[in-house]
Amino acid sequence: MLNIIVVSRHLRAPLALSLDSARQRAAAVGIALGLFALVLGLGGVLGWTLAGADARIAPLRAEVAASRQAVEDARAEARREVNALAVKLGELQAQANRLNALGHRLTTLGQFREGEFDFTASPGLGGPEQEDEGRQDLAFALGSVEAQFDRAEQQLDVLGALLQNEQVAADARPSRAPAPGYIVSPFGRRIDPFTGAKAHHLGVDFAARIGDPIKAAGGGIVKFSGWKNGYGNTVIIDHGDGYQTLYGHNQRNLVREGDIVRAGQEIAKVGSTGRSTGAHLHFEVHVNGRPVNPTAYLQRIRG
Secondary structure, three states, rough: OOOEEEEOOOOOOOEEEOHHHOHHHHHHHHHHHHHHHHHHHHHHHHHHHHHHHHHHHHHHHHHHHHHHHHHHHHHHHHHHHEEEEHHHHHHHHHHHHHHHHHHHHHHHHHHOOOOOOOOOOOOOOOOOOOOOOOOHHHHHHHHHHHHHHHHHHHHHHHHHHHHHHHHHHHOOOOOOOOOOOOOEEEEEEEOOOOOOOOEEEEEEEEEEEOOOEEEEOOEEEEEEEEEEEOOOOEEEEEEOEEEEEEEEEEEEEEEOOOOOOOOOOOEEEEEOOOOOOOEEEEEEEOOOEEOOOOOOOOOOOOO
């Protein structure tokens, strides 16, 4: 005998179902198949519902992923822009340093008064402004500053070239005393120390000691370095524009023909060679081949 006992809290007593007869067994099988079909139907409905929900969530997930990628792209672009602005700022700082150095050099070349051009202090600025933090505006402002720096650098370069040319021309012109002593014999008519007769002195004589330095009165190229009748050991410098200087009676010469010399450079040692009565420097200035009075060109003449 086959029985099915159903126990539930909703029943006062257990329910016993007898499956002795074929009819009862068929009914039980039918009920079981119905329950199985019901479970399958609920599973299908649940699966269809979950599939539909997943289909609706998929676009939202894609949108979230796209938004996340957009945020990452924006961050990367911002980092690139910040790095580019940092590089540009460094370039502008380097350009400002070059302009400061150039300004100092031009101040020295131009011999401006102290404080007239102060390239170490920031200039005074002012005026009402409206704050704007846009990156594009900042990049535009940096570009404008860079353009201003470029124009200023070009102008200063031109001014520097002009001042440099003037300085080179000034250094080439004979304008410095060639020896440390005093002028003891001037240019022009004098009594010849050997004959006692009146004669024309073609230069000036600086009193000095044997071995004292003789320095170039201006920059130029050594035209002659050697022995010259009457002058002894002699150096002649060509300064350009028709100017030449002569240094005579030297103990020894320190430069050779073709050497380039700077103003104030030592070129020889004081001596008493040639037609000389004692240690001194004989100095001449020639303009377009004619000897002229050196004192008209020399600075800091002490005699």
